[in-house]
């Protein structure tokens with residue numbers, strides 16, 4: 001472990017996968033199943049000893065606010081007792097004055113009243129996945145027997161609402177909902193939800209060389225975002241929160257976005273697998289990107305790993321086409337994973353580039369105006385996240401401090 005503040009700043013936001021890619025659903029587009037293949041022969045659930053080591057490692061950085069993001073597969077499969085222990089270890093190992101933040105990304109089907117009470121008690125932030133209207137959701141987010149999961153997801157969502165658990169809704173944008181933006185927005189807003197994020201489905205082929213046929217069409221994705229943007233503006237940008245748009249306002253106002261895809265550099269949040277193996281990003285859980293193991297290696301050693309150094313150089317060095325792009329200040333070349341090492345047909349710098357260009361061309365005047373109004377008013381900053389993050393994690397600007405502070 002390292003007390004070096006430079007290490008702590010970069011490494012205090014782990015994304016932790018207590019059950020690897022295990023899940024009670026088998027969504028049609030799930031890419032986590034591929035990652036499970038890399039861990040054959042290891043126990044599918046994080047052991048108590050590993051949990052203790054992982055929590056202690058990140059609590060003992062110099063960072064004032066370690067952010068634990070629990071991810072799957074389906075993290076709730078680890079069981080409530082696992083997370084009760086995680087909280088106990090956080091209490092035991094956190095430093096005086098340190099604030100601990102916990103976030104879950106879940107499919108929502110396993111949420112019970114007991115879970116909801118626990119999540120509320122510890123101020124945990126939950127991201128719950130809903131693909132939109134029932135016919136879309138139940139076609140893709142399915143149980144192994146092929147039946148749709150939306151009824152259970154909405155039951156879980158109602159429990160989060162009832163027990164006042166902070167949460168947001170994550171919509172994966174794919175071929176079945178990308179041409180129905182108004183219906184998707186109306187459905188989610190109709191559930192009483194006003195904190196949304198839209199994540200593009202960019203599934204790769206098994207050899208990870210190029211996007212597979214399940215990947216969302218980039219132009220359709222751009223049109224989807226433009227339509228959602230128009231709804232956001234029409235209703236009033238402060239009436240509901242769309243992570244990507246709020247981040248663009250931040251960027252236009254000269255602030256560094258928290259959404260890693262639009263930052264100058266990757267967020268640098270480590271991905272910790274169930275066996276304590278560490279990777280630079282959720283999208284790079286591959287043997288060639290393994291940085292070490294938290295049961296045997298210190299954060300300082302991981303920080304110096306040549307692959308970590310290589311990873312950190314990827315995003316700040318976008319392709320030449322991006323350097324000439326008028327939207328570079330908003331986009332910074334997008335996610336390096338979506339660049340496919342320059343192998344994209346037509347020489348596209350990023351698989352989603354055409355979609356981003358559509359959105360930026362369409363939204364830029366309004367984004368610049370909102371940013372200018374905020375800068376002129378010098379009142380509240382644009383809604384901003386509580387910590388740096390990446391794509392598929394629970395995210396929501398906090399209205400009140402809910403993190404547990406050690407006194």
Ligand code: SF4
Pocket residue numbers: 021022023024025026027029030031032033072073074106107141
């Ligand atoms: S809920 Fe998430 S982890 Fe589970 S199958 Fe669906 S996409 Fe994969």
Ligand code: SF4
Pocket residue numbers: 318321322323325326327328331332333334349350352353354356357
């Ligand atoms: S919009 Fe396209 S060309 Fe411009 S910075 Fe983004 S990925 Fe690069």
Ligand code: SF4
Pocket residue numbers: 260261265266267268281282283315334335336337390391
């Ligand atoms: S999701 Fe993409 S932009 Fe974000 S940290 Fe990973 S590689 Fe970087």
